[in-house]
Amino acid sequence: MHDIVDAGYLAAAVLFILGVMLLRSPATARRGNYLSALGMLVALVSSGWSGPLHHALLMLAVFAAAAAAGVAVARTVRMTAMPQLVALFNGTGGGAAALVALLAVLRASAGRLPAATLLPAFVTLLVGSASLAGSAVAALKLQGIVSGRPIPLPGRHAVSGTLLLLALACLAAALVGVVPLASAAVVAGAASVGLGLWSVLPIGGADMPVVISLLNALTGLAAAATGFVLANDLLIVAGALVGASGAILTLAMGRAMHRSLGHVLFGRLQTAQDAGGGERGTVHPTSPEEVALLLAYAQRVVVVPGYGMAVSRAQKEVKDLCDALAKRGADVRFGIHPVAGRMPGHMNVLLAEANVPYDQLYEMERINADFPVTDVVLVIGANDVVNPSARNAPGSPLYGMPVLNVDQAKSIVVLKRSMAPGFAGVENLLFGLDKTLMLFGDARAMASAVLQELLAVV
Amino acid sequence: MPAVLNEAFVFILAAFLGVALITKIPSVLHTPLMSATNAIHGVVLVGAVIAMTATHGTLQIVVGALAVFLGALNVVGGYVVTDRMLAMFQKSRREGGSPRA
Numbered sequence: 001m002h003d004i005v006d007a008g009y010l011a012a013a014v015l016f017i018l019g020v021m022l023l024r025s026p027a028t029a030r031r032g033n034y035l036s037a038l039g040m041l042v043a044l045v046s047s048g049w050s051g052p053l054h055h056a057l058l059m060l061a062v063f064a065a066a067a068a069a070g071v072a073v074a075r076t077v078r079m080t081a082m083p084q085l086v087a088l089f090n091g092t093g094g095g096a097a098a099l100v101a102l103l104a105v106l107r108a109s110a111g112r113l114p115a116a117t118l119l120p121a122f123v124t125l126l127v128g129s130a131s132l133a134g135s136a137v138a139a140l141k142l143q144g145i146v147s148g149r150p151i152p153l154p155g156r157h158a159v160s161g162t163l164l165l166l167a168l169a170c171l172a173a174a175l176v177g178v179v180p181l182a183s184a185a186v187v188a189g190a191a192s193v194g195l196g197l198w199s200v201l202p203i204g205g206a207d208m209p210v211v212i213s214l215l216n217a218l219t220g221l222a223a224a225a226t227g228f229v230l231a232n233d234l235l236i237v238a239g240a241l242v243g244a245s246g247a248i249l250t251l252a253m254g255r256a257m258h259r260s261l262g263h264v265l266f267g268r269l270q271t272a273q274d275a276g277g278g279e280r281g282t283v284h285p286t287s288p289e290e291v292a293l294l295l296a297y298a299q300r301v302v303v304v305p306g307y308g309m310a311v312s313r314a315q316k317e318v319k320d321l322c323d324a325l326a327k328r329g330a331d332v333r334f335g336i337h338p339v340a341g342r343m344p345g346h347m348n349v350l351l352a353e354a355n356v357p358y359d360q361l362y363e364m365e366r367i368n369a370d371f372p373v374t375d376v377v378l379v380i381g382a383n384d385v386v387n388p389s390a391r392n393a394p395g396s397p398l399y400g401m402p403v404l405n406v407d408q409a410k411s412i413v414v415l416k417r418s419m420a421p422g423f424a425g426v427e428n429l430l431f432g433l434d435k436t437l438m439l440f441g442d443a444r445a446m447a448s449a450v451l452q453e454l455l456a457v458v
Numbered sequence: 459m460p461a462v463l464n465e466a467f468v469f470i471l472a473a474f475l476g477v478a479l480i481t482k483i484p485s486v487l488h489t490p491l492m493s494a495t496n497a498i499h500g501v502v503l504v505g506a507v508i509a510m511t512a513t514h515g516t517l518q519i520v521v522g523a524l525a526v527f528l529g530a531l532n533v534v535g536g537y538v539v540t541d542r543m544l545a546m547f548q549k550s551r552r553e554g555g556s557p558r559a
Contacts, residue, residue, distance in 0.1 A: 016498055020479050023491050030544040033494055037537045040501065047504045054511050055519065062523050063530045070535030077539065079546075082489060089496045089536050092528040097502045099525035103509045106518050116462045216492055216499075223499040228465050230505050236465055237472040238501040244476025245495045249488060338485055345488025352546040363485050 008046025009234035015039025016238050020245075026358045043234055079353045080310050083212060083343040087139040090215045094131030097222035098189060101125040104229050105185040115175060120228035122171045125185055126192045128222035133196030135215050141205060142342060148205030153198070157266065160198050167191040199265060206423040207264045208342045209253040214261070217246025249344045256338035258390070258401030281432030283419065286439050288446060291413050292453030294437075298375035301325055301332045302367065304404055305347055306340055308381015308416070314444035315354035318380060321451045322356070333360050335367040335377075335404050337385035364404055371408040379406060379414045379430075381443050383422030388430055398426055412436040415443050490543045497536025503529030 016039045022032025048056075077085045101124035105113065113121065140146040153159070170188035173179045203211055224239025226232075254261055295301065303322060309315065322332045334356065340347035348361050371377065379386055382404075389396040390403040406412055407430050414431060416438060421427060430436055439446050483491050506525035513522045 012501075016501075017475065017479070019494065019498075020476075020491075023487055023494060024482050024484070026487060026544075026547040029487055029490060030541065030548055033490075033497075033537065033540050033544055036494060036498060037541075040497070040503075040533055040537070043501060043504050044507065047507045050508055051511050055513065055522070058519070058523060059507060059510055059526050062526045066527045066530035067534040070531045070533075071538050074535045074539035074542065079543075082493070082539075082543070085535075085539060086489075086493055086496055089493075089500075089532050089539075093496065093499045093502060093532040096500075096506055096525045096529035096532060099521050099528065100502060100505045100509050103513065103518060103521050103525065106521065107509075107512065107514075213492070216496065219499050220495065223502045223505075224469055226502050226505045227469075228462070230508055231461060231465065232505065232508070233465070233468050235501055235505055236469045238498050240469050240472035241476040241479075242495040242499040244473050245480045245491060248477060248480045249492060252485075252488075336485075338488075341489075343489055344492060345485055345490070348486045349489045349543055349546070352543070355546075358486055358547050361486055 002050070005046045005050045008042050008049070009232070012039040012043035012046065013234050013237045015042065016241060020241060079349050080313075081143070082349060083208060083341075083346060084139045084142040086343060087135045087142060087212055087215065090212070090219050091132045091135030091139065094128040094135060094215075094219040094222050096128075097219070097226045098125050098128030098132060100226050101128065101229055102185055102189065105181055108181055111181045112177070113181065117229055118174060118181075119171075120225045122174065122185070122188060124222050124225040124229055125189050126167050126171075127218050127225065129189045129192035130196035130199075131215050131218040131222060133193040134200040134211070134218075135196075137197055137200040138208065138211055138215065141200075141203075142208060146201070150204035151202045153202045156198070156202055160195055163191045163195040163198065167195065203264060204423070205342065207257070207259065209339050209344055209346075210250060210257065210259065210261065210264045212343045213246050213249035213253050215246075217243050217250055220244075220246050253339060253344055256402060258398065280427055280429050281434065283431055284434075284437050286413070286437035288439065288449035289453045291437065291439055291450050292457055294376055294411060294413065295325055295330070295378075295450070296328065296454060296457040298325075298330055300370075300374045300376075301330050302335045302371070302374050302377045302406070302409070303332065304335045304337075304377060304379045304382050304386055304406055305351070306337075306380065306382025306385065307342065307347075308383075309443050310341065310347070310350050311381065312443040314380065314442075314447050315350055315356075317444050317447035317451065319351070319354045319356050321447050321454070322360075324451055324454055333362050333367065335362050335364065335406075337364050337382070337404055338402075340382065340385065364402060368405050371405045374409040375411065377406040377409040377412045379412065379416075380447070381415065383416070383428055384426065386430055387422070387426065387428045389426065389428070393429075396426055406430065407433060410435065413439055415439050415441070415446050417442065487547075490540055490547070493536060493540040493543060497533055497540055500529055500533030500536055503533050505529075
C-alpha cells in the first residue's frame with residue numbers, strides 16, 4: 001500500500017518539476033501549469049490511500065467550499081489586482097502549513113516530540129505564521145485598505161526583535177521540555193504572527209515586488225519544513241522548488257530596484273536629499289496634435305509603460321494607438337523594466353490582458369541597445385526607471401539602478417499627470433532635455449486623444 | 459542514513475534543481491511563475507489531509523479542517539488564476555499579428 005502512495009508522490013514531484021520547466025516559454029507555459037495541476041491531483045489521491053481515511057466527508061465538504069471560493073475569486077480578479085491575490089494565496093499556504101505543524105504538536109503523545117520532528121514543526125509554525133500575517137498585510141496595502149505609503153512605526157526594530165526572541169525562546173523551552181509543548185507552540189505562533197504584521201506594515205507600495213517575492217519564498221520554505229515534520233518527500237521537493245523560485249525573484253527584484261533586502265525590510269525610508277546630477281532644463285509641454293505628428297512619421301517607436309499606465313487603466317487605449325502606428329508601417333515595441341508594476345513581471349500580464357502580443361514585449365536588457373536608433377520613445381506613467389541620473393549622477397540615490405536608456409532616443413514623449421517626482425523623490429533630468437516633450441494629463445485620455453489626432457493625419 | 463539526513467538530501471537537491479530551472483524563466487513570465495509556484499506550495503494540502511486522518515477531539519478536527527480549507531483555497535485558486543493569465547499570453551500570441559517574430 002505504501003509503495004503505491006510513494007509512487008504517486010514520485011509521479012507528482014516529476015509533474016511539478018516538468019510544469020516549472022515548461023514555464024520557460026509563453027508558448028508552453030499553459031501546458032506546464034496543467035501538468036503541475038495534474039501532479040497536485042495525483043498527490044491528493046495518493047494521500048487518500050496513505051491510511052484509514054477518517055473525517056473523509058468533512059474534508060470533502062471543506063475542500064468543496066474552499067474550491068468554490070478559490071475559483072470564484074480567481075475567475076473575477078482584475079489583472080491590476082493580481083499582486084493582492086498572489087499575496088492572499090501565499091498567506092493561505094503559509095497558514096495551512098502552520099496549522100499542520102500545530103496539529104503535529106497537538107497530537108504528540110504525552111506532550112513529547114522527538115527533536116527531529118519538534119524542530120521542523122516549530123520552523124514551520126514560525127515561518128508559516130509570519131508568512132500568513134505578512135501576506136495579509138501586503139494584500140491589504142496593495143488593495144489600498146491599509147495605506148500603501150511607507151509607515152514609520154515607533155520602536156520598529158525593538159518590537160520585531162522582541163517578538164523574534166520570544167518565538168525562539170519558546171522553541172528553546174520546548175526543546176528542553178520545561179514548558180508544555182502545546183502552549184509553547186501557540187505562543188511562538190502568535191509571536192510570529194505579530195512579527196509578520198509588524199515587519200510588513202511599514203513597507204511602502206513600491207517595495208512590494210520584493211516583499212511578495214520574499215513571502216513566496218517563505219511559504220515555500222514552510223511547505224518544505226512541513227515535509228520534514230511529516231517525513232514526506234513530496235512536500236520537501238515542492239517546497240524547495242517554490243523556495244528557490246521566491247529567493248531568485250527576491251534577489252532579481254532587489255537588484256532591479258537598486259534596494260538590498262535589508263533596506264526594504266529594515267527601513268531607512270529613502271528621502272529626497274540632494275539629488276545630484278545638476279539642474280534640470282526647461283520643460284517643454286506639448287499637445288496631442290504635436291505628439292501625433294511626431295509619431296506619424298516615426299519608423300521606430302518604443303513604448304515604456306510604468307505603473308501609472310495601469311493606474312489610469314490605459315492599456316487598451318495604448319494598445320490601439322500602437323496598432324494604428326503599426327498599420328502606418330512603424331515598428332512598435334514595448335520596453336519593460338523588471339519592477340514596472342507591483343510584483344515581478346506584472347506589466348507583462350497587464351499588457352497581455354490588453355492583447356498586446358508577447359513578442360512585442362522586450363525586457364530591459366534586450367531593448368536598451370536599440371534606443372539610439374529609436375525615433376520616438378513614449379514614456380507612459382513611468383519615472384524613476386527612465387531617469388538618466390541612475391547612469392551618470394554618482395550623487396543620486398538612484399545611481400547604479402539599472403534603467404531604460406530612453407534619453408538616448410532621438411525624441412521622447414512623456415505622458416504624465418504632473419511634474420511630481422517618482423517614488424525615490426528624485427528630480428528626473430530626462431524631463432528637461434531639449435528633445436523631450438511632456439504631455440500632461442490622464443494617460444488614458446491622452447492616449448486616446450493622440451490616437452484621434454493620428455487618425456486625422458493623412 | 460538517518461531519516462533527517464535523507465530528507466535534507468532531497469531538500470538540497472530539489473533546491474539546486476529549482477535554482478537551475480527558475481533562472482531560465484524569462485521575466486515576461488515572472489508573474490505567472492510566481493502564481494504557479496504559489497499553487498505548488500498549496501501541496502501542504504496533502505500534509506493537511508495526512509494530518510487530518512489521525513485527529514482526535516474537537517480542537518484537532520477544527521485545526522485540521524481549517525488547514526484543509528486554507529490549503530484547498532491555495533491550490534484551486536492558484537491553479538485557476540495562473541491558467542487565466544497564461545491563456546491571455548497564448549491568446550495574445552495568436553491574435554496579435556506582430557510584425558516581428
